Amino acid sequence: MWIAELSRRTDVPVPTIKYYLREGLLAPGEAVGATRSRYDESHVRRLRLIRALVESGGLSLARVRSVLAEVDEESRDVHEVLGAAHGALIPDDLTATVESRLRVDELIAEHGWLVFAESTDRILLAGALDALEKVGYHLDDDLLQVYAKAAAEIADAEVAHLPSGDRQSMVEATVLVTALGGPVLLALRRLAQQSASAKRYGSSHLPG
Amino acid sequence: MWIAELSRRTDVPVPTIKYYLREGLLAPGEAVGATRSRYDESHVRRLRLIRALVESGGLSLARVRSVLAEVDEESRDVHEVLGAAHGALIPDDLTATVESRLRVDELIAEHGWLVFAESTDRILLAGALDALEKVGYHLDDDLLQVYAKAAAEIADAEVAHLPSGDRQSMVEATVLVTALGGPVLLALRRLAQQSASAKRYGSSHLPG
DNA sequence: CAATATTGGAGAGTGGTACTCTCCAAAAGT
DNA sequence: ACTTTTGGAGAGTACCACTCTCCAATATTG
Secondary structure (H helix, E strand, O other): OOHHHHHHHHOOOHHHHHHHHHOOOOOOOEEOOOOOEEOOHHHHHHHHHHHHHHHHOOOOHHHHHHHHHHHHOOOOOHHHHHHHHHHHHOOOOOOOOHHHHHHHHHHHHHOOOOOOOOOHHHHHHHHHHHHHHHOOOOOOHHHHHHHHHHHHHHHHHHHHHOOOOOHHHHHHHHHHHHHHHHHHHHHHHHHHHHHHHHHHHOOOOOOO | OOHHHHHHHHOOOHHHHHHHHHOOOOOOOEEOOOOOEEOOHHHHHHHHHHHHHHHHOOOOHHHHHHHHHHHHOOOOOHHHHHHHHHHHHOOOOOOOOHHHHHHHHHHHHHOOOOOOOOOHHHHHHHHHHHHHHHOOOOOOHHHHHHHHHHHHHHHHHHHHOOOOOOHHHHHHHHHHHHHHHHHHHHHHHHHHHHHHHHHHHOOOOOOO
């Protein structure tokens, strides 16, 4: 298919596709003569993945680029991609106090989690705890435990539900679940918060 | 205190404070003469809240402005603020298919959640489910149930842990927990995912 | 065969966000 | 008298994610 059809199939404007090509987010099509290239299903797929990560996952193009690099790194197995993709999914200017880092390490040990030692998620989590402390809100240990337990249940279910198939599909599914499952989970949590708050501080105007 | 001290206390540069004043995110100080104003603890507090929402919560200034407007709306009780703040916390260009909306409504009904009928979270969630469908990944019903159950447990614990105090503190705590608890939860989930994946697809290089 | 449309490629331009800088005269501190 | 700080406002900057413009080289259509 030509670029116009690729655009139609994915609802991505031609100039944007050209931009992604220039930025190396999308592999060039097969050159046919000097002024046209043929694209295929893999381009449709990749373009949809990019848009999903950007629009729904809220990732920057730079982050998408890193994630795609991991997805395409054939030498990595599914599990390794998870760690690498996590690294690519999150910001890179991380700092955290020693206290929070220790708290995170303890939590991980306590739950018997097997985590890449150099995982940036450790520091990200410690930084998030610090941010709460900084505004004078300490996250209680038992609340943190509730979070951790819930996170473990969710993660187990997510990993168990990953479709088995060729490496490429599994890796894509992994990235998608991680990136797009986040918004789903947060939206559900907010709905549940409304409900919990309604039950506790009961309000008159709740048409259910 | 003068603006310089406010800057020192909060680690926010003076020009940025001036910018926030201009943008109406921060109330003006008490004018003392034509060329200086006095700031107090409430400004320190507010500035820290803004930075926490922006830096850790990842909110845009526009979103922060909406949230603060709800925080300052004295006529709203704690529960109402939650709904209103949720509305302010999330984007406003929401769309979702009828199918997903119905699925969300059913889920809410099934769990007996009391949710503002006009809650934007409903549509946000439906849209997130649509996004997954669009890339060919259907979120299984049992996985969605796991999410919902976990979300309910988390939300209950969060609401139960809200410190009781004056309205202002409770509202601020509510906003903070919602906005900053998200990153904490997502980071924990990623750590748990790594662990779940390690246990399932066992890899040789996991130094714990 | 002529007229029209499409393509790849590359550079320039746009719109939005969040600052950051510059300047000023008034006032305060020393 | 002199230096410093302030409020206020406008201009400038940096980054991001496009989006537009232009071109010559094809393809397609009548």
